[in-house]
Amino acid sequence: MSDETSKMNVHVSRETLAVQAMGRIDPLTRAVVPPLHLSTTFIRDPDNQYRSGFSYGRADNETVRELESIMVMLEQAEAALVFGSGMSAAVGVFSALAPGSRVLAPAVMYWALRYWLLHDAPALGLTVDFIDMGDIDAVAAAAAAAPLNLVWIETPSNPLWGVLDIAAIADIAHLNGARLVVDSTCATPVLTQPLLLGADIVMHSASKYLNGHSDVIAGVLATRVTDEFWTRITRIRSSHGMLLGPFEAFLVTRGIRTLHVRVRASCANALALALALQDHPLIEAVLYPGLKDHRNHALAARQMKGGFGGMLSIRVKGGEAGAIAAAAHVQLWKRATSLGGVESLLEHRASIEGAGTPCPPDLLRLSCGIETADDLLADLDQALHAAVA
Numbered sequence: 001m002s003d004e005t006s007k008m009n010v011h012v013s014r015e016t017l018a019v020q021a022m023g024r025i026d027p028l029t030r031a032v033v034p035p036l037h038l039s040t041t042f043i044r045d046p047d048n049q050y051r052s053g054f055s056y057g058r059a060d061n062e063t064v065r066e067l068e069s070i071m072v073m074l075e076q077a078e079a080a081l082v083f084g085s086g087m088s089a090a091v092g093v094f095s096a097l098a099p100g101s102r103v104l105a106p107a108v109m110y111w112a113l114r115y116w117l118l119h120d121a122p123a124l125g126l127t128v129d130f131i132d133m134g135d136i137d138a139v140a141a142a143a144a145a146a147p148l149n150l151v152w153i154e155t156p157s158n159p160l161w162g163v164l165d166i167a168a169i170a171d172i173a174h175l176n177g178a179r180l181v182v183d184s185t186c187a188t189p190v191l192t193q194p195l196l197l198g199a200d201i202v203m204h205s206a207s208k209y210l211n212g213h214s215d216v217i218a219g220v221l222a223t224r225v226t227d228e229f230w231t232r233i234t235r236i237r238s239s240h241g242m243l244l245g246p247f248e249a250f251l252v253t254r255g256i257r258t259l260h261v262r263v264r265a266s267c268a269n270a271l272a273l274a275l276a277l278q279d280h281p282l283i284e285a286v287l288y289p290g291l292k293d294h295r296n297h298a299l300a301a302r303q304m305k306g307g308f309g310g311m312l313s314i315r316v317k318g319g320e321a322g323a324i325a326a327a328a329h330v331q332l333w334k335r336a337t338s339l340g341g342v343e344s345l346l347e348h349r350a351s352i353e354g355a356g357t358p359c360p361p362d363l364l365r366l367s368c369g370i371e372t373a374d375d376l377l378a379d380l381d382q383a384l385h386a387a388v389a
């Protein structure tokens, strides 16, 4: 594949490179959209070498590598690996830790990964301590309390949208000889670049904003340095077959071409909704880091560039029943889990998280798509009123 962009002698932004998928064109046909590579095997050279760098599909696929090179560019990373899901990317990191390793994780985080850390990580010999990552003194104390190997954070975090100080937590991790990994799914590379703030590895569920169209499950890791730990993750991805198929990789690359415009539109909708809903008579509270009275607003304004994300939550008056009734009456919003697609989704989060969740029962999680803000607001308003009628 020839990389036209790398031949340019003008500097262009990450956004421009993403729009043009790094400017790659097919050298055979000069196609502007690179072809989809499906072959799982590659011809050996007569002298028994694989000079192309491709031997077998479990480790080598050009369509997957093209997506990885875009993620390297977006995160200003040294290397990136694409996985079959965000969960497999996360599990890939934890599987690379030696048995006996100690991990710090946030008390409030993506539910399925919290569940895995609680129920399955111990079988790998990992000890996981869940702490309030918003309290920097508590993080420092927990980090120093016993030998530490890895700190995992998510920011902004599901489903309360707290924002965590990546640079401060990276310092604490490094001071204690540990790595910091950031789940940056909801910030996206558009709003935050954790590796530039000191994180060692950044993780994304590409099923969300990166793909952006609710039709692919995928995950990504990108690393600041390609050290021995990264080599181990790379080996584990291949040996465990934690792969993304080439067609899905092709779709994620296509999604990333519009990442910046979609994220900006989602952020604008989320902010407009948060401002309009904070004084709504049927809403108890709006949780959105873009609001001035959000506890992490100053940090979010410093750390997130160009927006506060497309996710917010509302606490509906009337408790759990009020929230579920409001969700029942939406027409335009889709009552569904997941986030980061062009269509707006709304969900009663405590029902899906089940017992032990830190999520309040009156909370609805809103993933703002890119529809017109007025349409989204009008539908929510009618649903809230219909619920109490």
Ligand SMILES: *Cc1c(COP(=O)(O)O)cnc(C)c1O
Pocket: 085, 086, 087, 088, 110, 113, 154, 158, 183, 185, 186, 204, 205, 206, 207, 208, 217, 218, 219, 339
């Ligand atoms: C969806 C999600 C994940 C898991 O990703 P999958 O692609 O669904 O496996 C992890 N973290 C966050 C913040 C998510 O939203």
